[in-house]
Amino acid sequence: MPHTARQLTKIGVFYDGNYFAAVSRFYKYQHRQHAWISIRGLHEFIRCRVAKSERVDYHNCQIIDAHYFRGRFSAQQCVEKGEHVLFHERVLDDILMRANVTAHHLPMNAMGKEKGIDVWLALEAFELSTYKHFDVVVLVAGDSDYIPLARKLKTLGIRVMVLGWQISYDGPNGEPKGTTPSQMLLTEVSYPVLMSDLIDGAASAEGADELEAVRSLFQPREDQSESASTDGDPPLWKPGKIAAQKRGYGFVEPGNLFFFYGALVDADFEDLHEGMEVTFQEGLGRDSQPAAVKVRTEQIGQ
Incomplete structure (x- = not known):
């Protein structure tokens, strides 16, 4: 064939x-x-x-x-x-x-x-x-x-x-x-x-x-995956939704924050869809720009 x-x-x-x-x-x-x-x-x-x-x-x-x-x-x-x-x-x-x-x-x-x-x-x-x-x-x-x-x-x-x-x-x-x-x-x-x-x-x-x-060839550095918070508290999980989904990466609202598929905690990238509710941690990405460094589909309180 x-x-x-x-x-x-x-x-x-x-x-x-x-x-x-x-x-x-x-x-x-x-x-x-x-x-x-x-x-x-x-x-x-x-x-x-x-x-x-x-x-x-x-x-x-x-x-x-x-x-x-x-x-x-x-x-x-x-x-x-x-x-x-x-x-x-x-x-x-x-x-x-x-x-x-x-x-x-x-x-x-x-x-x-x-x-x-x-x-x-x-x-x-x-x-x-x-x-x-x-x-x-x-x-x-x-x-x-x-x-x-x-x-x-x-x-x-x-x-x-x-x-x-x-x-x-x-x-x-x-x-x-x-x-x-x-x-x-x-x-x-x-x-x-x-x-x-x-x-x-x-x-x-x-x-x-x-x-x-x-x-995205490299694993995120520990100093880049921390939250922008400086008070020593663990990063907060914030409610949001998938704003856009591309080939291997996407964006989360609010803030239109970039995330790479490696940031997913409990799901495969193919399982996501635009408008899907998620929770995320905000931090600094590979270019030291604000990004969603962790994304999960499990909602707060579950």
Whole structure:
């Protein structure tokens, strides 16, 4: 059946977990963003970019499968390393679970290196692509080892998008560190996207929707999610209603305050509708402008 007749554009996302973790740590600790990359925000960006690249409607672009591959320390190794390693791994599991991302792990070797995880990613991506008939496969990766996978997927008529980052920073002892995506990999795929250029403004987003998705790639900073109140009291929940709903963001009355879908406390974004009664907390958004930093459909007193 032709793709246009199917209407739905099916997207499969595959994370090289070690690569993504290194990039996310960079934005948390070295970049001026000082925030983790939001997986939900990244998925929203992926849908926007695929819709533009495939020239299809955004609402018909759906991520139907997402998988995260990374090596993992054994329980005993975690105990020996200390520093709450087990706790942090559980936090990551919770994040992936909430974002509907399936985690795949292989044990670290004695030197603390992951071995075979990229091969497993490639095999799973190819098998799932043949079984679920993805239209677009998105690789959050930068290694040239994935070139054979990209070539194999193209023989199936599947377009491949790569999200890569070019980052550099100084290590603890002043040594240069960073990562650069394989240029051969970027050349091989249908849709190469250099995320670092988009985030830093060196490349332009493709349309207003994608621009907002780029701005929403990061988890809100704690100092920006507090209420504008300065008296130390917890932020108040105020009654309001949905004034407008766009692709992944909306506005709340009174005040016509912006909110991103990540601000929702007890509902999915698709469950909202204009005029719907909500309660919200007012604070400062990512541009230090007044915004609804938390929104819930549960009414005051319930």
